[in-house]
Amino acid sequence: MTAEIMIKPNPKFTKQFQKGFPLLNKDNVLTDLNDLVEGTILTLTDSKRNFIARGYYGKQNKGLGWLVSWKEQEAIDGAFFDRKLQNAVNQRLHFFYDEDTTAFRVFNSEGDGFGGITLDYFEGYYLIQWYSKGAYSFKEDIISAIKKLPNYKGLYQKKRFSIEGKYVDEDDFVDGDRPSFPLLVKENGVQFAIYLNDGAMVGVFLDQREVRKRIRDEYADGKKVLNTFSYTGAFSVFAALGGAAETTSVDLANRSLSKTIEQFSINGIDYESENIIVEDVFKYFKFAVKKELSFDMVILDPPSFARSKKHTFSASKDYKDLLKEAIAITKKNGVIVASTNCSTFDMKKFKGFIDKAFKETGGSYKLLEEYSLPEDFKTINQYKQGDYLKVVFIKKY
Structure with a gap:
């Protein structure tokens, strides 16, 4: 008890x-x-x-x-988690029937009524992320509820909390059948290689689904695209499939090279015709200015906090200056896709960073469109901080 x-x-x-x-x-x-x-x-x-x-x-x-x-007689027990998870699934049933998108969020923490966990779906396999030991203490009831969900093939987990200052590193498999990896999933008809058994990252951030689709369908055709902090190159893949003349993906992590090659290859794109660069993004900006490189579209999606040998980046303090670097290598009438997942400031403040960056560089701009979290990343009005994603398409004049 x-x-x-x-x-x-x-x-x-x-x-x-x-x-x-x-x-x-x-x-x-x-x-x-x-x-x-x-x-x-x-x-x-x-x-x-x-x-x-x-x-x-x-x-x-x-x-x-x-x-x-907020119900006095409601106990936090197995039946509670059955209700919460089933209700979350019921609100996302259309995703389970969408043959073009087979990866999405099923349960989004406090947005679905239980802060401290998230649950994602990848072609029949579920991935639960535990954000505290407290949340993990309910594991038996929660796992039992997950096993009753649609198309259940198996369950993996990521423990995002630390024990004695160290994050738990163990086999992420929990239950069901083990798939062979990479597990291929689809997002709006595009394939992603997913690894549920390989550390904290699985291969794609699901919250950018609508932004990637927009880039492919409306912005990429014929354009020279720079994708910074590119991770596994998801934005680059969508840009290439949207007819981009050339994509350049830049990320500091060594594994970004092989991961990006893999994502291009499974989608039938010749990776050798694309540029994949392992380098500190800040160093690349200086290189691009020196070599007089410029781009029709620059995608800026940095982590909220990042540290390299020479740079420490904090979105709340440094995003404006990062934008100024991007402005310098964006062509006239080009587009910057500015994105942040930092929850410590809102869209109004983010637009303030954009305005200051252009004023300090002496440029003019127009905000074309904006995005926040997609519908499967459910949030509640009582907790605005939960709607962390801010994406703005900016036209440079």
């Missing part, structure tokens, strides 16, 4: 919690949670001991735990 304790909110935040705000942190809770066992059930009550919500203690980078039920 999981322990359960009563906790008190900071009175300033009581109304927020009553309206459905799900995240517990040191500022909005008066009770000291630090000595609790992760996974402890928490019942949040007001000053008169009236029930507000129930959740659990689980430390992750966002906070100390999550509220998951």
Whole structure:
């Protein structure tokens, strides 16, 4: 039986919690949670001991735990997880019948009612990511619920929490049949090679699906495209399939070369006709300026935080300067696809970075269109930080 304790909110935040705000942190809770066992059930009550919500203690980078039920009689048990997961699936049934897209998110943390986990689908195989030991403490009930989901072939997991400062590194296989890797999945008819058994990254970030499709269908034809922080080259593959005259993919990670070659090859693209460069993106920008290289489209999708030997990049501090580097090598009437997954600022502030970057370079621009998370990455209005993705297509004049 999981322990359960009563906790008190900071009175300033009581109304927020009553309206459905799900995240517990040191500022909005008066009770000291630090000595609790992760996974402890928490019942949040007001000053008169009236029930507000129930959740659990689980430390992750966002906070100390999550509220998951605003129904006083609802227990956090196997039936609870069956309901949550089935409801999430019901809202995404059309994805399960889409033959052109066989990889998508099935359960998106607090957006689907249980912060601390995500569940993705890859051609019959499910991947759960645990973001705290607290979330992981519910593993038996959650895994049991997952095994009842549609087209279930097997389950893999990634533990995103650390034990004694180190991230857990073990066999990611949990249950079912083991596929042969790479596992080939489709996104809008384009193939991706997926590795569920090979470290933290699987081969593609599913939240950029709509942006990749837009680049292929509307922007790439005949264009010279630069894809920075390119990872496995997904944007480059879509650009090439959209008729790009040339793609250049730049990423610091050594494995990006073989991974990008693989993604081009499984889609019938001659990778030798594309440019794949293993280099620090900041160094490449300087090289491009020196060699007077310029591009019709520059895709900027950096991690929120990155460190190389010579550079430390923080999206909240450095995105404006990164944009200035991109502006310098974008042709007149060219397009910059500016993207960030940093949750510490909103779209309004992001557009402020764009405006400052152009003003400081003396250029003019037009915002063409913008994107946030796709529908399978469900978010809730009570927790705006959950809608982390910001993508803006910018035309340079």
